[in-house]
Amino acid sequence: MSDLSAQESRPARRLPDWLSAMDDVAEEDGYLERLGNKHWAFFAETGTTLVVTFERAEALRAREGQMPAIWPLAQQNGWSVLTILAEGETFWRAPEVWGYFDRLVDDAFFDDFDQVLFYGAGAAGYAAGAYVVAAPGARALLISPRASMTPERAGWDRRNPAARRLDFTSRYGYAPDMTEGAERVWLVHDPHYGPDAAHAALFRRPWTTVLNARHTGENTERFLEIAGSQDALILAAMEGTLTPARFAAFWRARREAVPYLKLMLAKAAAAGRPGHEAMICRSVTRRLKAPRFARRLAALMAGDTAPPADPEA
Secondary structure, rough: OOOOOOHHOOOOOOOHHHHHHHHHHHHEEEEEEEEEOOOEEEOOOOOOEEEEEEEEEEHHHHHHOOOOHHHHHHHHHEEEEEEEEOOOOOOOOHHHHHHHHHHHHOOOOHHHEEEEEEEEEEEEHHHHHHHHHHHHOOOEEEEEEOOOOOHHHOOOOOOHHHHHOOOOOOOOOOOOHHOOOEEEEEEEEOOOOHHHHHHHHOOOOOOOEEEEOOOOOOOHHHHHHHHOOOOHHHHHHHHOOOOOOHHHHHHHHHHHHHHHHHHHHHHHHHHOOOHHHHHHHHHHHHOOOOOHHHHHHHHHHHOOOOOOOOOOO
């Protein structure tokens, strides 16, 4: 597909064990390339549809199978995968990374695919928004993305203090501007969570559709995953069929997802809100067979507002 051959891109030295699974896949039709000291590019060609993701190496190492999080969904749908891994909190801001995307542009790499989707959440959402400019006409699904972390643009965001020293002004720097060439951008966030809402406001462009996942705080991607909506969102974005109405239907499905409901109940208990706990339990027990919620509601009605010693009880 591109001039980046496996021989040119795969390091000659022995790879760390955590990279072996990806290297095995890359040997078939793709490559695994080191980008400086803190980044890797993994590419596997399995179809004419490409999903581009950004992921922390620490998360991949902790995952069974040590493959990118998108890999199972991509395999199910016959998608090619390009994942850029980062060691630590880099926000993918390194000359080696933007140089790599420059090379992809020079090689017309993205032209070989019928459809391209960039996906990321949080810092990875920043990277997906920033680098989508390398593939004009691509789509992007951004979950709670950062627009920038430079103090001049986002000094109000006190998270990720180390990122404030990174260079967000060079190539591919300001993510909202970098989305201009995209066919469509979807941005999912909690509008009630101040920092993410402020970043989302910076992305407001005619080609961007903002979708609200209320009460998820800064863990929107985790809530989508627990609610069983994450894969459906990615599929709809890849197909170009993600509308506010369709997102609302996906998001309503969380009301039937027991892991999500347990998490909401635990958050209410941790916040010391027994009235909210009771409301959740009543709603769940009216719709589902949920012994745990029925027991908790009975305890609350008896005046026992202390959180259960066993969170699964």
